[in-house]
Amino acid sequence: MAKRLGEQTIKIDNPVSIINTASVVGPKEGQGPLARYFDVVLDDILHGCESWEKAESKIVETALNKVIEKADLSSRDIDIIIAGDLLDQNTGSTFGVMHLNRPFWGIFSACSNIGQAMSIGALTIDSGAAEKIIAGASSHFCSAEKQFRTPLELGNQRAPTSTWTVTGSGCTILSNSQDGPFITHATVGKIVDFGVVDAANMGAAMAPAAADTIAAHFRDTRREPSYYDLIITGDLGYIGRELAFRLMGDKGYQLDDTYTDCGIKIFDKAKQDTHSGGSGCACSAVTFAGYLFNALKEQTLNKILFVPTGALLSPTSSQQGQSIPGIAHAVAIENTR
Amino acid sequence: MAKRLGEQTIKIDNPVSIINTASVVGPKEGQGPLARYFDVVLDDILHGCESWEKAESKIVETALNKVIEKADLSSRDIDIIIAGDLLDQNTGSTFGVMHLNRPFWGIFSACSNIGQAMSIGALTIDSGAAEKIIAGASSHFCSAEKQFRTPLELGNQRAPTSTWTVTGSGCTILSNSQDGPFITHATVGKIVDFGVVDAANMGAAMAPAAADTIAAHFRDTRREPSYYDLIITGDLGYIGRELAFRLMGDKGYQLDDTYTDCGIKIFDKAKQDTHSGGSGCACSAVTFAGYLFNALKEQTLNKILFVPTGALLSPTSSQQGQSIPGIAHAVAIENTR
Numbered sequence: 248m249a250k251r252l253g254e255q256t257i258k259i260d261n262p263v264s265i266i267n268t269a270s271v272v273g274p275k276e277g278q279g280p281l282a283r284y285f286d287v288v289l290d291d292i293l294h295g296c297e298s299w300e301k302a303e304s305k306i307v308e309t310a311l312n313k314v315i316e317k318a319d320l321s322s323r324d325i326d327i328i329i330a331g332d333l334l335d336q337n338t339g340s341t342f343g344v345m346h347l348n349r350p351f352w353g354i355f356s357a358c359s360n361i362g363q364a365m366s367i368g369a370l371t372i373d374s375g376a377a378e379k380i381i382a383g384a385s386s387h388f389c390s391a392e393k394q395f396r397t398p399l400e401l402g403n404q405r406a407p408t409s410t411w412t413v414t415g416s417g418c419t420i421l422s423n424s425q426d427g428p429f430i431t432h433a434t435v436g437k438i439v440d441f442g443v444v445d446a447a448n449m450g451a452a453m454a455p456a457a458a459d460t461i462a463a464h465f466r467d468t469r470r471e472p473s474y475y476d477l478i479i480t481g482d483l484g485y486i487g488r489e490l491a492f493r494l495m496g497d498k499g500y501q502l503d504d505t506y507t508d509c510g511i512k513i514f515d516k517a518k519q520d521t522h523s524g525g526s527g528c529a530c531s532a533v534t535f536a537g538y539l540f541n542a543l544k545e546q547t548l549n550k551i552l553f554v555p556t557g558a559l560l561s562p563t564s565s566q567q568g569q570s571i572p573g574i575a576h577a578v579a580i581e582n583t584r
Numbered sequence: 585m586a587k588r589l590g591e592q593t594i595k596i597d598n599p600v601s602i603i604n605t606a607s608v609v610g611p612k613e614g615q616g617p618l619a620r621y622f623d624v625v626l627d628d629i630l631h632g633c634e635s636w637e638k639a640e641s642k643i644v645e646t647a648l649n650k651v652i653e654k655a656d657l658s659s660r661d662i663d664i665i666i667a668g669d670l671l672d673q674n675t676g677s678t679f680g681v682m683h684l685n686r687p688f689w690g691i692f693s694a695c696s697n698i699g700q701a702m703s704i705g706a707l708t709i710d711s712g713a714a715e716k717i718i719a720g721a722s723s724h725f726c727s728a729e730k731q732f733r734t735p736l737e738l739g740n741q742r743a744p745t746s747t748w749t750v751t752g753s754g755c756t757i758l759s760n761s762q763d764g765p766f767i768t769h770a771t772v773g774k775i776v777d778f779g780v781v782d783a784a785n786m787g788a789a790m791a792p793a794a795a796d797t798i799a800a801h802f803r804d805t806r807r808e809p810s811y812y813d814l815i816i817t818g819d820l821g822y823i824g825r826e827l828a829f830r831l832m833g834d835k836g837y838q839l840d841d842t843y844t845d846c847g848i849k850i851f852d853k854a855k856q857d858t859h860s861g862g863s864g865c866a867c868s869a870v871t872f873a874g875y876l877f878n879a880l881k882e883q884t885l886n887k888i889l890f891v892p893t894g895a896l897l898s899p900t901s902s903q904q905g906q907s908i909p910g911i912a913h914a915v916a917i918e919n920t921r
Contacts, residue, residue, distance in 0.1 A: 251713055334898065335898040335899065336694065336897065352704065353691065353693045355668065356689065367689065374710055376587070436688065438685075559673065559674070559678040561672040564678075572682055
């Protein structure tokens with residue numbers, strides 16, 4: 248049985264283990280500081296396809312097959328796949344998942360998808376309704392730029408506050424196995440809107456939601472920031488991380504250097520021209536599936552609070568003058584229960 | 585604890601009750617045969633807003649507040665809201681849910697959203713992680729036509745196979761109360777693709793998925809079609825219902841007149857010029873929240889299999905020559921457990 252703690256947190260009581268992960272990334276991510284942790288680094292951002300959207304779906308399919316292979320399973324062993332992306336009507340996931348012929352729940356919380364997928368997946372395993380679930384998320388730099396910003400061919404200059412959408416897919420297999428790391432808590436985010444309207448500053452749009460969810464997690468669990476070896480948000484980048492850090496201070500939680508962001512870890516700011524850092528659903532998904540899962544398995548990290556962050560805009564909502572609300576879903580992952 | 589039955593079905597073991605529902609619909613739905621079951625019938629399809637997208641979000645907000653009021657609760661009593669729609673990046677739900685300031689899971693399985701929301705919600709209540717969850721879905725005729733088809737101002741003629749997107753939002757409150765009706769089973773759909781590419785014939789695109797999920801439900805639960813007082817798909821309309829009926833026959837399940845479709849129930853074919861029937865996330869959501877919930881409470885129906893259906897396309901996937909895969913999520917709702 249799961250248990251509710253406070254207003255937003257679910258305590259997972261039965262063991263829910265992350266038994267394996269897989270990450271597939273594009274060429275740029277393969278030149279970044281986390282390159283050695285990724286399972287597949289593509290040398291072709293189209294992955295042999297004729298469009299960026301089809302490439303994203305093929306990346307999803309590659310990651311799904313990879314994680315099943317790494318766990319020495321067959322696709323029939325997977326009870327449910329939970330996945331989401333940024334493309335209109337979740338087509339990155341749909342056309343990537345469909346050939347696996349498994350029960351499927353599509354989700355949308357923008358770049359916090361992997362956090363929501365892991366939360367629902369953990370709960371489903373805990374309930375006894377499934378034994379093995381894949382939780383995954385994806386994004387693609389080119390399909391995201393085309394959809395949310397300007398045609399790549401225009402060669403627009405990027406704002407210093409902008410982030411670089413990560414190309415890739417990160418998948419995790421959750422199971423009722425007794426071996427860690429375990430998902431122990433999930434804090435379900437609320438939509439938080441500070442009225443940011445600048446689509447070239449997603450870090451600022453999402454930072455209030457990140458701080459809101461992290462503070463709720465500490466309030467609900469009665470844990471302190473020092474409990475965790477690492478607190479890592481999803482894709483706030485440098486600017487958003489700084490804002491979340493300050494907002495947490497205002498809420499009475501003094502974070503320190505154990506708080507960072509996947510968008511800071513995934514690219515080399517000096518060499519890769521990515522301005523405020525990495526973003527996109529894949530930013531947190533592949534950083535977790537690659538770097539963080541490895542650190543948990545090697546026990547260089549034993550307790551992490553993983554907080555994927557999402558900006559809940561569409562091109563239409565922005566064109567109609569709406570602000571950019573944010574959301575963040577926190578998942579506590581620990582080597583011992 | 586929940587339990588897995590067969591390949592796709594979750595048996596909900598703890599009581600998960602639908603304690604209340606609310607439905608808000610547009611003017612056309614208010615002239616249809618189910619009018620008397622809806623809580624709010626708008627006389628303005630813009631609901632006082634300046635755009636169809638903003639109207640859809642306001643309809644969502646109206647339905648959420650209505651269901652909370654009808655259940656004599658306050659928004660703080662709701663542990664999680666689960667909702668989805670058809671708009672790019674789920675903005676119909678986002679901007680409708682945000683003012684309630686509750687933990688939120690956005691989902692996307694197109695017009696099967698209410699089925700997926702009720703499934704995840706039921707599981708979450710069963711697990712003990714929440715006491716009250718709102719599961720909801722919405723769509724809007726004008727925002728859907730604009731996004732998926734042609735500008736309304738063009739006055740295009742509609743194909744005879746086309747369906748009419750329902751304007752509205754249907755919400756349910758799920759709870760661990762001991763009073764029925766109860767959600768007893770959820771059968772999680774697989775993506776099924778028969779290669780249909782005609783975006784003016786969604787019924788044909790979704791019928792194979794509906795038949796696949798209904799057959800899986802019977803296989804997994806060892807129930808026969810005759811177990812249910814009513815089997816009702818989401819938005820196949822007349823053409824899709826006929827196809828699903830035949831496909832079920834091919835699978836060895838002879839359905840009869842106890843099988844119908846929400847898209848058939850919601851409009852008067854002869855008088856309302858809706859061709860193959862109703863569609864959209866709201867089609868199944870408001871038909872359930874209005875007509876079906878009423879019939880369960882009045883015990884004119886005691887056992888229903890509710891099977892919302894979704895077409896997993898985007899304008900981009902269609903423009904790139906992809907087919908229209910379908911999905912269907914079945915929920916068994918019964919007055920006794």
